[in-house]
Amino acid sequence: GDSVTQMEGPVTLSEEAFLTINCTYTATGYPSLFWYVQYPGEGLQLLLKATKADDKGSNKGFEATYRKETTSFHLEKGSVQVSDSAVYFCALSGLTGTASKLTFGTGTRLQVTL
Amino acid sequence: GAGVSQSPSNKVTEKGKDVELRCDPISGHTALYWYRQSLGQGLEFLIYFQGNSAPDKSGLPSDRFSAERTGGSVSTLTIQRTQQEDSAVYLCASSYPQGTTFFGQGTRLTVV
Numbered sequence: 001g002d003s004v005t006q007m008e009g010p011v012t013l014s015e016e017a018f019l020t021i022n023c024t025y026t027a028t029g030y031p032s033l034f035w036y037v038q039y040p041g042e043g044l045q046l047l048l049k050a051t052k053a054d055d056k057g058s059n060k061g062f063e064a065t066y067r068k069e070t071t072s073f074h075l076e077k078g079s080v081q082v083s084d085s086a087v088y089f090c091a092l093s094g095l096t097g098t099a100s101k102l103t104f105g106t107g108t109r110l111q112v113t114l
Numbered sequence: 115g116a117g118v119s120q121s122p123s124n125k126v127t128e129k130g131k132d133v134e135l136r137c138d139p140i141s142g143h144t145a146l147y148w149y150r151q152s153l154g155q156g157l158e159f160l161i162y163f164q165g166n167s168a169p170d171k172s173g174l175p176s177d178r179f180s181a182e183r184t185g186g187s188v189s190t191l192t193i194q195r196t197q198q199e200d201s202a203v204y205l206c207a208s209s210y211p212q213g214t215t216f217f218g219q220g221t222r223l224t225v226v
Binding site (some may be wrong): 036042043044045046049089093100101102103104105106107 | 156214
């Protein structure tokens with residue numbers, strides 16, 4: 001079945017540091033890939049997505065590129081801020097172009113300090 | 115409404131009691147999902163409704179769990195004879211057939 005593996009946290013960085021959170025997946029067919037974020041005390045929000053190979057999703061300075069050859073969707077940000085402190089979830093949707101259940105990774109907690 | 119609405123936001127119940135959790139999806143969204151978020155298990159899919167199709171119940175952990183969706187809109191997740199391991203945050207989400215999935219704030223269930 002489908003699965004998502006992401007790096008375990010917590011990840012602690014100083015403000016303005018470079019962030020990478022690794023995510024790899026296993027799926028049949030051509031899934032859509034997502035990063036969701038959960039800020040403290042808030043619900044899950046979509047951060048970015050990519051629906052086909054080589055697509056780059058981006059939002060709020062975060063980027064991730066859909067790499068079919070390495071089955072990866074690593075999240076990056078060039079300069080993190082304290083306000084980026086949250087839990088980040090990598091996810092995939094098994095059926096492209098239609099509603100489908102999401103399979104999530106275990107989440108990576110990011111703590112950014114001054 | 116503007117977003118996915120869940121109620122109650124918090125529920126404390128005694129072991130063995132039944133509970134009902136409610137989800138009001140975004141208007142017009144034909145797909146509705148329930149997930150569970152717990153410390154040991156991360157985010158787990160429970161059940162998925164898409165239009166008038168039979169629901170995908172493949173994630174329900176036991177027959178104590180059931181869900182219905184009335185009139186293609188509001189959904190209720192019912193847990194019978196609650197156990198302590200049912201304690202978790204239950205998340206509802208909705209989407210258009212080819213759209214982004216939006217999540218509610220969740221119901222935090224504590225079984226004592």
